[in-house]
Amino acid sequence: xxxxxxxxxxxxxxxxxxxxxxxxxxxxxxxxxxxxxxxxxxxxxxxxxxxxxxxxxxxxxxxxxxxxxxxxxxxxxxxxxxxxxxxxxxxxxxxxxxxxxxxxxxxxxxx
Numbered sequence: 001x002x003x004x005x006x007x008x009x010x011x012x013x014x015x016x017x018x019x020x021x022x023x024x025x026x027x028x029x030x031x032x033x034x035x036x037x038x039x040x041x042x043x044x045x046x047x048x049x050x051x052x053x054x055x056x057x058x059x060x061x062x063x064x065x066x067x068x069x070x071x072x073x074x075x076x077x078x079x080x081x082x083x084x085x086x087x088x089x090x091x092x093x094x095x096x097x098x099x100x101x102x103x104x105x106x107x108x109x110x111x
Contacts, residue, residue: 018050
């Protein structure tokens, strides 16, 4: 089942085993990212998973290079856009009640 929803308005309806969030957090303010994470997590059972797909900076904010470059676009195009650091995602997801977090970084350089 696929559901579209206003992630900032209220928790998703229904129960899901996983949620895939692609290129969403980068368009939101930090406060809105926290709201979205809470609303997504509320629809997951204990042990449910959120897959965040998008540009994520390391905690130093200077790598991977493609994410740094993309951040320039986000900051100039979107009102609240940002390429957030891994620690920020961990904060939002932990505060949303998710306890097991892991990261996989796969960034291809532009050809």
